[in-house]
Amino acid sequence: MTTLEFRRIPEAHLDRALDLTYLAFEESADAERRERHREMLLGAERVGAYDGDDLVGMLAARPLLLSVPGGELPCAGVMFVSVSPGHRGRGVLRGLIGELWSRCRAAGQPLAALWAADAGLYGRFGFGAATHVYGVEIDSDRPLALRIEPADLPVHFVDPEDAPALLAPLHAAHRRRRAGRVARDNAWWRTRTLPETEDDAPHLSPPRVVTLGTPPVGYAVYRTGDGRDVPGTPDGIVAVSELEADTPEAAAALWRHLVSIDRTERVRAWGRPLDDPLLHFAADRDQVRVTREIPALWLRVLDAPTALKSRSWSAPCDLVLEITDSRAAERLRLTAGPDGATVTRTDEAPDLTFDVRELAACYLGGTGLRDLARAGLVTEHTPGAVARLDAALRTEYPAHTVDEF
Numbered sequence: 001m002t003t004l005e006f007r008r009i010p011e012a013h014l015d016r017a018l019d020l021t022y023l024a025f026e027e028s029a030d031a032e033r034r035e036r037h038r039e040m041l042l043g044a045e046r047v048g049a050y051d052g053d054d055l056v057g058m059l060a061a062r063p064l065l066l067s068v069p070g071g072e073l074p075c076a077g078v079m080f081v082s083v084s085p086g087h088r089g090r091g092v093l094r095g096l097i098g099e100l101w102s103r104c105r106a107a108g109q110p111l112a113a114l115w116a117a118d119a120g121l122y123g124r125f126g127f128g129a130a131t132h133v134y135g136v137e138i139d140s141d142r143p144l145a146l147r148i149e150p151a152d153l154p155v156h157f158v159d160p161e162d163a164p165a166l167l168a169p170l171h172a173a174h175r176r177r178r179a180g181r182v183a184r185d186n187a188w189w190r191t192r193t194l195p196e197t198e199d200d201a202p203h204l205s206p207p208r209v210v211t212l213g214t215p216p217v218g219y220a221v222y223r224t225g226d227g228r229d230v231p232g233t234p235d236g237i238v239a240v241s242e243l244e245a246d247t248p249e250a251a252a253a254l255w256r257h258l259v260s261i262d263r264t265e266r267v268r269a270w271g272r273p274l275d276d277p278l279l280h281f282a283a284d285r286d287q288v289r290v291t292r293e294i295p296a297l298w299l300r301v302l303d304a305p306t307a308l309k310s311r312s313w314s315a316p317c318d319l320v321l322e323i324t325d326s327r328a329a330e331r332l333r334l335t336a337g338p339d340g341a342t343v344t345r346t347d348e349a350p351d352l353t354f355d356v357r358e359l360a361a362c363y364l365g366g367t368g369l370r371d372l373a374r375a376g377l378v379t380e381h382t383p384g385a386v387a388r389l390d391a392a393l394r395t396e397y398p399a400h401t402v403d404e405f
């Protein structure tokens with residue numbers, strides 16, 4: 001039997017790493033895409049599983065700053081999770097994740113996060129679905145019916161080259177309100193938000209960016225193209241990847257603009273927040289439809305005391321939490337309130353017991369602890385403890401993530 005070794009993938013093995021990932025995902029990549037992936041790997045922590053000299057498994061973790069309620073925390077953004085078809089089912093992924101957790105702890109990253117290609121896979125490693133998004137479609141063969149008056153401000157087309165500088169302040173302000181969002185630098189805007197070609201939809205146009213008003217009070221990023229993957233839209237769709245606005249009137253003006261684009265029949269937005277005002281100010285809910293709800297960011301809390309101390313709290317609570325994972329349980333006394341939190345390890349009897357997956361699901365405010373308790377996933381030892389922690393965890397806005405990595 002061979003012994004696997006888990007170690008850092010050196011820069012000299014980047015081509016092997018890319019070949020492995022395209023093999024694992026049954027994909028190919030043109031030169032431009034390969035170069036983009038190489039750049040992503042270069043800036044990431046890369047963990048390889050080596051069988052002798054052969055690279056048979058890998059993952060990479062990009063250092064991110066993730067917004068959490070009231071602040072932000074370092075977070076390992078896990079990507080390129082790939083095991084060679086000939087080595088599957090032998091614990092390679094489990095070994096890679098174990099190695100990554102050691103590195104995250106050494107690097108002071110209390111959180112890890114990923115976008116899952118397979119929602120059934122990551123719960124066993126302690127990940128919970130921390131943010132969810134709606135897919136929304138709007139019929140655009142007629143004007144958008146609205147219940148509010150849209151802002152009477154001009155729409156400007158912005159060169160994608162100029163977009164990061166113009167949009168960054170708006171994006172940062174909205175990110176401060178909502179947990180689950182990744183801090184973007186210029187490279188992120190260029191390679192992740194505004195790439196010339198979308199990996200998942202190469203038939204769509206390059207990105208179009210519009211702003212509303214001067215200085216901008218809102219913006220939208222979208223692409224247009226034929227609706228080959230959307231039944232009933234032969235003439236085309238507007239695929240919206242992002243729309244942020246300071247006021248409902250500004251949002252209404254931007255949606256109205258998107259619906260009025262010539263030669264398209266459908267506006268489709270894949271990643272809208274669950275409290276999107278559009279769903280309330282649209283006058284015709286047959287015209288504006290939620291087509292699906294999916295988990296977006298899967299979160300793993302690696303250092304619960306740091307994570308709990310670093311977020312804001314909406315109501316006071318003083319509780320002993322027993323947080324379990326597949327290997328161990330830790331008991332923490334959480335004393336929290338609007339002025340902050342202290343967290344100490346304790347042997348006292350717990351008020352609540354739940355798995356680290358549940359902590360991840362409710363940590364950013366994306367899922368209510370009460371809902372998890374009603375699903376049988378939280379044990380309440382002290383009556384009223386679920387309600388107290390649920391109230392303390394609440395956030396004004398639901399967590400939301402659109403940045404895929």
Ligand SMILES: CC(=O)SCCNC(=O)CCNC(=O)[C@H](O)C(C)(C)COP(=O)(O)OP(=O)(O)OC[C@H]1O[C@@H](n2cnc3c(N)ncnc32)[C@H](O)[C@@H]1OP(=O)(O)O
Nearest residue numbers: 024080081082083088089090091092093094114117120121
């Ligand atoms: C963030 C991302 O990149 S998501 C994309 C993930 N990558 C892919 O889908 C690429 C193609 N697939 C692969 O490369 C591999 O099949 C992987 C990475 C999904 C799994 O790698 P393996 O080395 O076979 O997994 P490993 O043997 O360590 O299994 C660990 C556990 O996961 C389970 N598991 C493995 N694959 C899957 C799956 N597709 N769905 C659900 N569970 C799975 C195993 O049963 C095992 O569970 P257990 O320990 O509780 O018994």
